[in-house]
Amino acid sequence: MNIFKYKKNKNEVIITGLQEDVSNTSIVIPETIDNMPVVEIGPRAFKLSNITDIKIGANIRKISEEAFGYCRKLHFITWNGTCDEIPDGCFFFCENLKTFDFSAIKKVGRYAFRASGLQEACLPENIEVVSEGAFDGCSELHSVIWHCKCNVIPSDCFFKCSNLKAFDFSSIKSIGKDAFNQGGLQRIDLPATVEKVYERAFHECRNLQFATWNCKCDEIPDSCFAVCRKLKSFNFAGIKKIGSHAFELTDLEKVDLPATVESISEWAFSTCNGLRSVTWNCKCDVIPADCFYECTNLKQFDFSGIEKIGKHAFEGSGLQEVNLPENINAVLVGAFERCGELQSATWSHKCELIPSNCFEGCLKLTKFNFANAKRIGQSAFRNSGLQEVRLAKNIKNVYDSAFYECRKLQFVEWNCQRDVIPDTCFARCSSLKEFDLSNVRKIEERAFIYSGLTSVTLSTGTAVGHGCFACCNDLEKVEWLSDESIEKNIFAECKNIKEILISDKVMNIAVGAFAASPNAEISFV
Incomplete structure (x- = not known):
């Protein structure tokens, strides 16, 4: 009885899945179906199935993307087909797949083993290409032997491989973006063979304690070692450029930047809470x-x-x-x-x-x-x-809010060229009891709001902005010698004013100008 769904293509068979209610979980891909050769396993053919093991014979020339994706019970594969490429997403989330024989493989596709249960990966010389994210999220992966012809570790290759504590970089020329991001590496030794390291290559390797940078690459890329919480030291000899966030949130204790360093980017050493010493001898x-x-x-x-x-x-x-x-x-x-x-x-x-x-x-x-x-x-x-x-x-x-909320400020001497006190300049300066305004010709909005002033004397011609002295609860005396009108809210909520002297040249006092000071005595001078 045939248990497979399939389609025909020029007298050849492509398996597209399993028939409904198939109870057998140990699968053998047949050489023929209906006397036609089986040559291909189609896209997502066994995705989300309950298969536990599968044997792929020499007749299979092609396996398509995600063929075994989310086969969470799959634990054993016999790969004897002539197909030498593991397609994109082929075994992603195959959580029980602990081992795989790469001896017949030339290419490992994108995210081929993503979040699988692989515990070790021995990549022999026959492998020519390892693609982006090939082993991404393999949290049980603890051993990698990289003997393949491919000398480039691609982006996301070992992303979140939290149990991969060591890696031999001796045959590597390039390390891609996020290659070991959030991995378990404890030590990194980059030899002279390494020519390029890309952004976030070792980002958030929280167990990384040692990093030796002897490679040809003289640039530490953006976020390269960011959030490597146990990295306490780094030798910057030979480095020309340090990228943004390169050592952010590391535990560096000392930074010695030699003359070789020509450029340092933003956030390079931000939030290094253990950093106690910086020697800046670089050209930058x-x-x-x-x-x-x-x-x-x-x-x-x-x-x-x-x-x-x-x-x-x-x-x-x-x-x-x-x-x-x-x-x-x-x-x-x-x-x-x-x-x-x-x-x-x-x-x-x-x-x-x-x-x-x-x-x-x-x-x-x-x-x-x-x-x-x-x-x-x-x-x-x-x-x-x-x-x-x-x-x-x-x-x-002097610009707005320059001394806003300086709660300990007790004395100000204002002899600067500009005779304007800007908006909220001394607002909330609760200890500021006095201020000589004789050199001031304009006080802008809320300049002294909530301040601790006890008295205010304004000279002839001084302009006062909206809410300038509002909510000054310690204010007891006001001398308004200016001929400017007293607008509403200038003294709003100044509840303790007792004495108000107003120039008889003032033409207008707004309704409610002193409404919150019911005990004040007003005199015109």
């Missing part, structure tokens, strides 16, 4: 964006060879002091943001702009010398620990 004079982001144990850095510091380069790091020498000519947004241990900062006179968010969240930074700066960017010192701010004539401009 730019610290790229997010390079040392969240390196919480990096306490110091020598900036003597640096010209530019990229965006968020040291954000969240453990730097305790920052001394920027004259060679620094540019610092970008958020360079030292959230450096919670930063106590001291010296600014380069060549760098005129303190950029946006530069020292935001630096709660231990209690003082700063602004003598070398000319402009202070948006939120530059937001939520920092500054206790006093002295702005002299060298300061040409």
Whole structure:
């Protein structure tokens, strides 16, 4: 009785599946059906079936993609066919397939053994091509012998092979993208034969402890060793380029960058929480964006060879002091943001702009010398620990929220060239009790909202923006000597004002301007 579904093609048979209700799980592919030779197994012919073993005879010239995919009980194969190619997805998710004889194979197709139960793979010289993802997700694979003619490990080849702890790279020229991503490798020794390594090749090899890079390839590609949590050291000798995220979330303790290094990309060493020492002797004079982001144990850095510091380069790091020498000519947004241990900062006179968010969240930074700066960017010192701010004539401009929520700020001297206090500049500065506004001609919206001011004196001609002093609960006295109108919400929710002096030149006081101050005495002067 024939148990196979099939179709005819020029007096030859292609098996397309099993008949319904076939109980036999041990399958032999026959040489003939209806006196016609069986020459091919069609696409997905046995996919999702319950077969446990199968014998493929010499008559089979071709096996098509996914022929045995999801045969979760399949544990043994006899491959005697003239077909020397394992097709794409042939055995993927065959969880009980522990072994396979590659002696007659020339090509292993894409994801051929994906998530199968293979425990070892011995690839002999007859194999000419190994395709992308061939052994992807083989979590039980613990041994690979690579003797095949193919000297390229393709992309995803051993992705998530978590039990593959060692690999001999001596015959390899190229390692593809994600080749060992999330694998179990504990040590990597790349010899001079290796000419190219691609992105994420060893990404998230969480047990990787040692990596020796002696290959011809002088570029560490993007995310190559990212999330290799046990990698504590790396020798950068001979390296010219370090890609983005290359060592992100590793446990590197020390980074020595020699003169050979010409280029370093963003996020290269980000979140290396064990990193304590960096020696920057490389040709690259730019610290790229997010390079040392969240390196919480990096306490110091020598900036003597640096010209530019990229965006968020040291954000969240453990730097305790920052001394920027004259060679620094540019610092970008958020360079030292959230450096919670930063106590001291010296600014380069060549760098005129303190950029946006530069020292935001630096709660231990209690003082700063602004003598070398000319402009202070948006939120530059937001939520920092500054206790006093002295702005002299060298300061040409201050941008919105520059000192927003500096809760320890007690004293401000405003003598800068620009006589405008920008939006929310000192908002939520709850310890700021006094402010000399005599040099100020304009105060923009919400500049002092929720601040700790106890008194406000405004000179003739000073313009005041919407909600400028709103919610200042410690405010007790207002002297409005300006001839500008008092608009609604300027003093909104200032509940403790007791004395208000208003110039008799004021033409308009908006309804509700002092509505939240029922006990205030108002006088016109």
